[in-house]
Amino acid sequence: MKPVIGITTYLDKSPQKVYAGVSNSYIHSVLAAGGLPVLLPVVDDQDMAAYYLTVIDGLLLSGGEDVCTMVYGENPIKEVEMFCPERDSFEINLFCAALEQNVPVLGICRGLQVMNAALGGTLYQDIFAQRKNVLGHLPKKLPVDTLYHTITIEEKSILARIFETDELRVNSYHHQAAKDVAQSFKATAFSTDNIIEAIEHKEKPFVVGVQWHPEDLTIKYPHFIKLFSALVDAATSLGRKKMS
Numbered sequence: 001m002k003p004v005i006g007i008t009t010y011l012d013k014s015p016q017k018v019y020a021g022v023s024n025s026y027i028h029s030v031l032a033a034g035g036l037p038v039l040l041p042v043v044d045d046q047d048m049a050a051y052y053l054t055v056i057d058g059l060l061l062s063g064g065e066d067v068c069t070m071v072y073g074e075n076p077i078k079e080v081e082m083f084c085p086e087r088d089s090f091e092i093n094l095f096c097a098a099l100e101q102n103v104p105v106l107g108i109c110r111g112l113q114v115m116n117a118a119l120g121g122t123l124y125q126d127i128f129a130q131r132k133n134v135l136g137h138l139p140k141k142l143p144v145d146t147l148y149h150t151i152t153i154e155e156k157s158i159l160a161r162i163f164e165t166d167e168l169r170v171n172s173y174h175h176q177a178a179k180d181v182a183q184s185f186k187a188t189a190f191s192t193d194n195i196i197e198a199i200e201h202k203e204k205p206f207v208v209g210v211q212w213h214p215e216d217l218t219i220k221y222p223h224f225i226k227l228f229s230a231l232v233d234a235a236t237s238l239g240r241k242k243m244s
Helices: 024-032 048-055 085-100 110-118 158-163 222-243
Strands: 004-008 010-013 018-021 036-040 058-061 105-108 149-153 167-170 185-191 196-201 207-210
Touching: 004 024, 004 048, 004 085, 004 222, 010 085, 024 036, 024 222, 048 085, 058 085, 058 110, 058 222, 085 105, 085 110, 105 110, 105 222, 110 196, 110 207, 149 158, 149 196, 158 185, 158 196, 158 207, 158 222, 207 222
Parallel strands: 004 036, 004 058, 058 105, 105 207
Antiparallel strands: 010 018, 149 167, 149 185, 185 196, 196 207
């Protein structure tokens, strides 16, 4: 059986209705890696996290709006224009429950930021306002499948093992980033201006966050499927344990 990968969604609030949505690129990438994608809508009932985790074998925290600054104890600066407290609360609870149950996790862009903030780390609310000499990380006129800048990957990291290289060209669509890394994590990839591009849990076999958007690159640059395959492989092992 294919391992079930739960993908978090965002709330799309129109004047008439509220929709649960996510980019189809996540779905395609999980399918291409051999997993079975299942969308996880934001719900108010925090006990639902336990039920979700009985169904899924791996968790993918998708990208989206900013993480509310109150999560890491700060008031927002003017560059923070949009966040969703309901989604923050839901995803933090879901992520922490997944950690307790040793469920493999991949966080993408906002997902990395949620993971770091959930365990006590902090974020740059806006890297362009709060860091000096920052290079481009948020091109507004480039297609999402454009390789934009390079990152350096730490030796002996999960990412180095997956991609078999210490340097990678990636896309980039963010203005927030990890600042103080939570004690449970280590930073394992950096851009040339020293913005953290990946974090990995120090003790868990596969709990990885990346700051770029690999799901948008898997069609044009198939080597990025390797990251989703690693999640699916880790989830396959968990699924087998559930069945035994």
